[in-house]
Amino acid sequence: MMEQKNNLSTFLTFKGNAEEAMNFYVSLFPNEAKIHSLVKFEEGQNGPLGKVLNGTFEIKGHSLMVMDMDPQYPPDFSWAMSLLILCNDEAQFDSLFSSLSNKGSVMMGPEAVPPMRKVAWITDQFGLTWQLVWS
Template structure:
């Protein structure tokens, strides 16, 4: 085994999600973006393979070529630790816009400030100071 990386499968929104995450987080970038072309197995223009990174953590993604009977679940989430409260608040506000707040930003026994949100794409994020 050489690596373990998160992998996100979208239903036609992978590029939009990648660009949203890169805009939301500091030190984030799209590393690779390969799209399906005409006559390939996926819908033309959707993401065949996407790679982006947030603070050095590589995340893979794609748009499914099939309609799937499932989507994201909060039982798997990306956990982000922020050094600055202002960054934590900014990221939480951005990710929760159009999404669903699972645990509001607050003080909890396990963190002086923590929030949990499903973003507008259904991806679950836990954010801690």
Template sequence: MAKSIATFLMFEGKAEEAMNFYVSLFEGSEVQAIERYGKEGPGAEGSVKKADFLLGGHPLMCIDSPIPHAFKFTPSTSLFVECADEAEFDNTFAKLSEAGQILMPPGNYGFSQKFTWLNDRFGVSWQLTLQ
């Protein structure tokens, strides 16, 4: 049996900024631990070697990769958020969509009262729903 399972996000220099942004959006969220690269590298000194955080109780990890990659995040994997009410939906959508890309604008698509799909400014894909 696995010791643990967490969603893993790889950034190139924006891990801490993204993590702090996400933690600010949801109740029950917190940064649990941050390990940083030192002078010896291989990442930039002070960048995130590994960080653990919770979003609404869901465990995630993130890093700043010291190696540039040709791939980025893809909408085929997303964080799915069931919002408690319309105010939470609208507020979360406004913050996540700022400087991001809206894939499906907020609306009633028949399977939920209100739904949206977007990529945030860091490239991470999110689905928000209001049942």
């Protein structure tokens, strides 16, 4: 389990691709993200063997936990909840936009929404929605 910096964390439930998603998300933020732990379901545990029981990581200091749900209860993410990323600069915005929209779908942007220089709303390949902002 990761050391909590605070008592609030985002918990994401996946359809069997939690490890792939966690690795992808961490790869998007060089020097600003890291994986803390990864525990997989073992024989006899109530979950899909070899899939993620829990994985913890952080992005820009924000803690997230992932797990894979039993295939009989597949969850869906909704754009009603999204991860908001305040980008360090335009290069980071453009890189994140390119990576997250690849195999995903763009809901809005990129465009200027004063006073912000660029904003975008994207649902990635795993179904998770992100809001990118460069001020």
